[in-house]
Amino acid sequence: MKKKRIDALNEKAKAIQRLADGEQPSAAALAERRMPQGCTTIFDTGWETNPRPTYPVGNCQASARDFHGCVGDCWWPAQMPDGLTNHREFDVQCPNVARDWRNLKYD
Amino acid sequence: MRWATVLLPALAAAALGAAPRADAGDRYYYLGYGVVQVIDGATDTIVADIPVKGAVRNVDLSADRKYLYVTSNRHLVHKVDLAQNRVVATADVKGDGWDRVMYGFVLAPDGKTAYGAFMSRRAENGEAIVGRPVVAQFALDTGRIVRSVEVPWGVAHLVGAREGRTIYAFGQDLYTIDTTGPDLRIVATQPILDKGMNMLPFWDYTFDNGGVASMNYYTATAMGVMLVDQKTGAIEDLVLKGDPAMAYSVVLAPDRKRAWAVMDDLTEIDLARKTYVRSVPVAEGTCYGVNVSSDGRKVYVAGGGSTLTVYDAKTLKPLKVLQMASDGMDLRRISF
Numbered sequence: 001m002k003k004k005r006i007d008a009l010n011e012k013a014k015a016i017q018r019l020a021d022g023e024q025p026s027a028a029a030l031a032e033r034r035m036p037q038g039c040t041t042i043f044d045t046g047w048e049t050n051p052r053p054t055y056p057v058g059n060c061q062a063s064a065r066d067f068h069g070c071v072g073d074c075w076w077p078a079q080m081p082d083g084l085t086n087h088r089e090f091d092v093q094c095p096n097v098a099r100d101w102r103n104l105k106y107d
Numbered sequence: 108m109r110w111a112t113v114l115l116p117a118l119a120a121a122a123l124g125a126a127p128r129a130d131a132g133d134r135y136y137y138l139g140y141g142v143v144q145v146i147d148g149a150t151d152t153i154v155a156d157i158p159v160k161g162a163v164r165n166v167d168l169s170a171d172r173k174y175l176y177v178t179s180n181r182h183l184v185h186k187v188d189l190a191q192n193r194v195v196a197t198a199d200v201k202g203d204g205w206d207r208v209m210y211g212f213v214l215a216p217d218g219k220t221a222y223g224a225f226m227s228r229r230a231e232n233g234e235a236i237v238g239r240p241v242v243a244q245f246a247l248d249t250g251r252i253v254r255s256v257e258v259p260w261g262v263a264h265l266v267g268a269r270e271g272r273t274i275y276a277f278g279q280d281l282y283t284i285d286t287t288g289p290d291l292r293i294v295a296t297q298p299i300l301d302k303g304m305n306m307l308p309f310w311d312y313t314f315d316n317g318g319v320a321s322m323n324y325y326t327a328t329a330m331g332v333m334l335v336d337q338k339t340g341a342i343e344d345l346v347l348k349g350d351p352a353m354a355y356s357v358v359l360a361p362d363r364k365r366a367w368a369v370m371d372d373l374t375e376i377d378l379a380r381k382t383y384v385r386s387v388p389v390a391e392g393t394c395y396g397v398n399v400s401s402d403g404r405k406v407y408v409a410g411g412g413s414t415l416t417v418y419d420a421k422t423l424k425p426l427k428v429l430q431m432a433s434d435g436m437d438l439r440r441i442s443f
Contacts, residue, residue, distance in 0.1 A: 060393035061371050065412030068140060068434040069395060072162035073181070073210075083162065084181060084208055091140035091162045095433035096413045 067097040131443050133401050134189075136175065137409055138163040139433035143177060145192055148400055148440070151417050151427050155192040159185050163436055165212035167221070168314045172441065176221065176247070181208040184221070184247060189441065198250035205229050205238060211265035213274065215286075220244050220253060222274050222286075224262040242276050242284055242291065256291035258282055264308040266320045268340035275335060275342075277308045277322070303327060310356030313337060315398060315440045316363075323357045323368060332357050332366065332376070348382050355395045355411075356437075360420075361403045369397035369408045373418060387423045391416055396437035410435035 008014040060066035070076050071083040071090050081087035094100040133148025140162050145155040161179030168175055174195075175187040186196040200207045200223060209223040223245060227238035240262060243255035261278035268275060274284040274291075283295035299306055304324045311320035313335075320335040330351035334343040354368035357376070365384070366376040371393050375384040395410035399420065406423075409415035415429040415438065 060411065062392050062412075065393045065434070068162065069411060069436065072140075072164065072436075088180060091433070095140040095142075097434055098412065 062098075064097045064101075134441050134443065135398060135407060135415075136166070136439045136441065137415060137431055138166065138177070138396075138436045138439065139413075139431060140435070142432050143175075143187065144431055146415065146429065148405075151405075151429070153429060153431075156432065157187055157192050157194065159187075159194055160197070164309075165209075166437075166439055167212060167214045168441060169214065169218060170216065172443070175439075175441070176212070176214060178209060178212045178223075181210065182206075184212070184250065186247070189443075196248065198245075198247055200225070200245055200250040200252075202250055203252075210263045211242075211276065213265045213267040214247075215244060215267075216271035219247055221247055222265055222267070224258065224265055224276060224278075225255075242274065242282075244286070244291065254289075254291055256284060256293060258293065264311065264322075266311060266313060266335045266337070268335060268337045273340050275340075277306065281342075299324070304331065306333075307355065308333075310396060310437055311335075312356070312358045312398070312439070316359045319359060319363070321357045321359050321366065323354050325351060330354065330368075332378070334359075345378060345381050347376065348380075352376075352383055352386060356397050358397050358399055360399055361401060367397050367399055367406050369394045373397070373406065373408055373423065375423075385423065387418075389416060390425065391428060396435070396439075398438050398440045401440070401442045407438055407440075409438040 008017040067080065070080050074082050074084040081090045083090050093103050135146040135148060137144040137146060141158065143157040143159055143163060144153050145157065147154045159177055159179055161183050163177055163179045164181060165178040166175055173189055175189055177185045177187055179185065182200050184198045185194045188195045200209055205227040206229060207225045207227045209225055211224040212221060214221045222242060224242050226240050229236050239257045240260050241255040242258050242262060244253045245251060246253060258276055259278060262276045264277040266275040272287050274286055276282040276284055279300040281297040281299055282293050285292045285294045303326045306322065306324035308322040311322050313320040318337040322333050324331050324333060329346050331344060331346045352368055352372065352374040353370045354374060355370050357366050357368045359366050364379055366378055368374045368376060369389065372386045372388050374386040377384050389408055391412060391414040393411045394408040398407045404420050406418040406420050407415060413431045413434045415431055416425050417427040418424065419426055
């Protein structure tokens with residue numbers, strides 16, 4: 001019996017839990033794969049996070065240069081605007097992140 | 108004088124009954140956001156801006172080298188006239204009630220259709236319906252799906268081979284799709300992820316390399332370069348010796364003995380010895396795209412951020428930095 005790691009605390013979460021009663025596992029956590037997994041369920045970009053000797057973390061330098069690439073394809077959707085669904089015109093508002101970021105207006 | 112320079116060649120071409128062609132030489136196409144910018148390889152200056160709607164992702168070149176098809180926002184396909192440097196038609200692969208996103212795009216040899224890897228969704232009575240992922244052939248003028256084959260989740264890139272008779276679909280595995288029958292069929296599956304290969308195959312430089320797609324990947328200990336020969340369909344897998352260089356993309360030098368890779372550093376690769384030759388940091392920062400002049404003397408890195416840097420291939424000294432109109436996804440070369 002695996003240890004339960006998440007508890008439903010509010011009504012919505014409890015309702016979701018009831019919906020899942022009796023379900024068998026249908027997906028494995030990405031971290032359980034033997035390859036480093038990245039920011040997406042589409043495939044892997046985990047190699048970007050490889051450490052290297054000259055920088056503290058092997059991500060893009062500067063991170064702004066990777067912003068549009070991630071927005072447009074919905075990488076890191078929790079951290080960046082989701083360019084495929086909710087922010088499809090992001091490139092119009094901010095075609096150059098380093099120059100135009102002040103134009104961004106989010107609720 | 109300037110009008111004469113522009114008008115006379117066009118009039119001459121019209122008199123000959125032929126569509127005007129782009130001037131001879133290398134042209135680089137910077138794939139930006141809301142714009143494709145054209146750089147003249149002789150002067151390394153921006154010579155045209157081509158407005159396009161959306162975030163540009165994939166491109167493919169028509170067989171007559173007169174049109175560049177440019178996909179954006181993962182659902183629009185713009186047809187760019189390379190002599191006029193303007194969009195002459197746009198199709199949308201969304202339709203028949205489905206909201207589609209397209210990862211991977213290659214032209215079919217008929218010049219009227221193309222292949223894309225699609226994920227799709229629609230709403231029905233307030234419920235989200237998610238379609239099965241497919242590789243589909245669609246009409247370039249309307250975006251309408253002609254035929255399709257279901258594929259596993261995760262297909263992110265397509266490479267056409269053997270005059271369009273084969274489509275390679277790159278996902279967590281590599282699927283070989285036979286296009287010759289009435290239906291598209293997956294005829295072979297080769298493991299990628301299960302072989303410990305981790306791949307981000309968005310950049311392949313097939314037409315820039317003269318018909319060879321070049322894509323890098325990583326194992327836990329090394330970087331490899333996968334080469335797909337479009338003519339034969341042969342796939343060559345080169346595992347490079349030494350600590351891996353970090354790279355988004357790899358382009359072949361014209362002699363195909365060397366290659367150039369870029370991410371935070373520009374790295375030269377000896378393909379015959381399967382080793383790294385040398386590397387320099389890109390001062391402007393991370394770049395997604397790399398390209399090389401048709402004479403091999405200059406290397407270009409661009410995309411990610413809004414800069415394009417030109418390097419002397421011999422000294423690896425930067426020759427020029429262009430500030431582009433927007434951030435970018437890639438830099439492609441067409442030699443006319």
